[in-house]
Amino acid sequence: MTDPLIPRRDLDFLLHDWLRIEHLTAQPRFAEAGRETVDAVLDLGEQLAVKYFLPHYKAADIAEPRLEADGVHVLPAIGTAMRHYAEAGLFSAGFAEELGGMSLPYVVCSAVFADFAAANVAAAAYPMLTVANARLIATFGSPAQIARFARPQIAGEWFGTMCLSEPQAGSALSEIRTSAVADGVDAWGARYRLTGNKMWISGGDQDISANIVHLVLAKVAGADGKLPAGTGGLSLFIVPKLLEGGARNDVTVAGLNHKMGYRGTANCLLNFGEGGGALGWLVGEPGQGLRQMFVMMNEARIGVGIGAAAVGYRGYRHALAYARERLQGRATGSRDGPPVAIIAHADVRRMLLQQKAYVEGALALCLYCAALSDAAQGEAELLLGLLTPVAKTWPSIYGLKANDIAIQIHGGYGYTRDFDVEQLYRDNRLNPIHEGTTGIQGIDLVGRKLLREGDAAMAVLGLRIAATSAAARGETILSPLASLLDNAWGQIVAAAARLRDIGGAAALDNATAFLDAFGHVVMAWLWLDQGLAAARLGAEDRDFAAGKLAACRYFYESELPLVTPWLMPVIAASTVHIAIADDQF
């Protein structure tokens, strides 16, 4: 293979043959994003990913970020990669022209980003966070804040972080204790002094951007001097590493986390206000912090999904190349023939097809969600909210599982650090954790999206699934799958009704099991939809289409049937894990 990244044919298929993004780019705001522009950006992205991100993949794992007296130092090759990413206009690509951007749809930016994540997910995390940070400021900040803090990030000169977690506040953001005290008003708005400790800050310090913009969740003390309880008391602040003129703000790196993988991304403990208070500027109104942060968080969740899909995808590509080269054993039924490449063996073929179904499916899901984000109409927005926990979780689980299989196909070699599949597996293990663990996504899906926000989003999804199913009935080879999809969706609808009947906290007892089942049905729907698009391709795409249809069929034969047992504890409202006493574990 020329490179282990995502095949261009698949990206073109997903964007044009399947999602038909020309419907999107017909919108006036995307007027500049014609097919030629999209092609050129994809070409450029692949070239840069191969040239500047891929070569230091292993080096960034070995030479971890290190903390010295003057701050955190990362592998210089990451800095070089960032400069090329910026010079190519890839930080700005998704922003409007008045902000210095190219007004590319998010779905196109996401497809380009996937190649960078496949090449080097830890390096790609810097622009992912920076773009999401800048978008938040562009959405909720004042014009002065946008000009001062978003524009340099859109130019790729400054980088951004999101500062939510604290040592005592991981998944439970209501526990945040970082406090903000009013300190007057200046050109950037209401100024505060912040004091507190933030944990798990990706890109929290580094030496590869001219400045760092921290977006910090903190609480403003009330008249009684107490911090408000709950998440409703959270406000959002812009806290730059360097102040005007280059003086250091009162932000200290208290330590670095040493991770299993994903090591190129410096992950920091930051202390704010050890010297009297870090200067920060309020974004929008007080008390809106969590709502604002969720704009960034939702984008980051889809970003995590894309990264997980891309890392899984690259593992598949390595495994496929290895399976074609590695000679071992004889052809089936032949004891005396010459050794064959292991792709000839049934179990290796099964593992390859399983990987293909996982990684191409995961990428399709993320790009579908990105396209929903571009559509930005009521129905698309509703559906995006419902699918975001799936876009975060499904690729994180099945991208990792694909990486696990990639090791297995390599045998002992895959367990050594001489082969990239070893690192891909360690890198991808982060994804089920950050930006909301799988358990948190289950609670989001059941507690918020299903129970609190009502039926509208489920209704939209049901209609889209029905449309795919109806279309598939017109294709002979896909027609049997349509019935399976309808049946599975029926099970989801019934389980959702059951959860509404149970209601309250008990409805969350088996939320993760519901998320597992829901995710697989969504994936089955998208695979059938991909299958429809593949069936429409011309004769010149015969092999490509056959591969898509095989992966689709594999998913329906071996994966979709898992939905029934996964829903059993949901339907039964199983409480075996609740009833067991703590001392009985």
Next chain:
Amino acid sequence: MTDPLIPRRDLDFLLHDWLRIEHLTAQPRFAEAGRETVDAVLDLGEQLAVKYFLPHYKAADIAEPRLEADGVHVLPAIGTAMRHYAEAGLFSAGFAEELGGMSLPYVVCSAVFADFAAANVAAAAYPMLTVANARLIATFGSPAQIARFARPQIAGEWFGTMCLSEPQAGSALSEIRTSAVADGVDAWGARYRLTGNKMWISGGDQDISANIVHLVLAKVAGADGKLPAGTGGLSLFIVPKLLEGGARNDVTVAGLNHKMGYRGTANCLLNFGEGGGALGWLVGEPGQGLRQMFVMMNEARIGVGIGAAAVGYRGYRHALAYARERLQGRATGSRDGPPVAIIAHADVRRMLLQQKAYVEGALALCLYCAALSDAAQGEAELLLGLLTPVAKTWPSIYGLKANDIAIQIHGGYGYTRDFDVEQLYRDNRLNPIHEGTTGIQGIDLVGRKLLREGDAAMAVLGLRIAATSAAARGETILSPLASLLDNAWGQIVAAAARLRDIGGAAALDNATAFLDAFGHVVMAWLWLDQGLAAARLGAEDRDFAAGKLAACRYFYESELPLVTPWLMPVIAASTVHIAIADDQF
């Protein structure tokens, strides 16, 4: 918790309340292994594991074995651990008294070993391989070979390896090219000179034993000078690192593998005969090598299962301790109460119970197989053959999955190298690969055990399952599970019949899926059987028994139902992965 190893109560339960090993120890050859002796050995084992194996768990991961001019050096603390293991008589414990041992049943040795594997699986690999090597020589070697090569291993002075794989021969042992040329006869038997390259040799060199006994599979050239084809031409040779008088044999370390985990075990590429031929002595008759090696291999496969179960078990113990300590979030339905330990949250409880079902189940399976090995009668031997691929595979998959969950419970902390769960996950990833990959185990189960060796073993298993099921019908709380087990076993029997109908190479197309389903049904049977033993416990064991029964119920509610979808591609004789062309992936 006092230590993160396997709770003594569970080991006692498995050995005495469940397996009732007093039936075994009533055999004359185990006459010395009364309850007091067993208790004393378990006590001693736990003490040594905590004192000499656990403390350098992390250090052995960081300070990898290194190759210098004089050979491979490993962390000195591993050598210290080995000396204490030897001094305590734990190398010899399972051997007959005439060989210097204590005649302890293998099931007891395995229970003791599990604690060492939990403490430090990479260090524990040295005695595991040494004991298996010595047992092979004791079984097939001449009295002189036993005295010279087995006895020092039984004393823990020399260590052993198994040399099967070569760069071009991993899973396919018929490809072995190491050759042996006759070189006379001496006190140790027929002497040969060996030439070839061996790969993935655990303990292939180190500086912590006085000598190393390599058991090497090689081929003796025929009269035409050619090596015989196939595995029938394989013979087994004893090749010591050092010859009489301390001279080095012609065995060179060509390199070390740098692994994801399991790093304390030096894993070597060995070149035999670079200087004219390594001296080796034939074990038994020529052409019997693979049959002999399978005695060691089958023991190593159960050893891998025990290691995988133990590493998973330790992860569960860490996760449980963390879940009891870590404060995060509020009690269900309470917004204003104090923070609670995360064990209060439904999804954390589900993950803990899932781990418990996996790791206690995996350990039970391995000890059950060890007890079959002790029983050594026709029926037990048949059943052991059928269950060995499950004992190798199921703990390797679900022990690792338990480690994955242990990280998830720790959140971001679990992804850092500051917490042992990170290393446990990396260590355990080896287990689905070595001593026969999961795919190879599926072929062994379906191709050899089901299709070639016929119905007798399945009939034995069916009777034992029926006995458990019948007993469970007499317990109110277990009775509903008995029907589920009967039904699941019926599905396995039907699928096995289907595989026999398909026959030939095509029966192997979905062998791994059958192994998955078969393994889960075996585990369901053993969980119900554990449940029966737990239900018989007295009031003083109320919490312990309730925990066992909850894990059993969890397994029947959330795991056993997966058998039906897993068998679907088996029953359907799915060929989607066979039919896809190589270029269509």
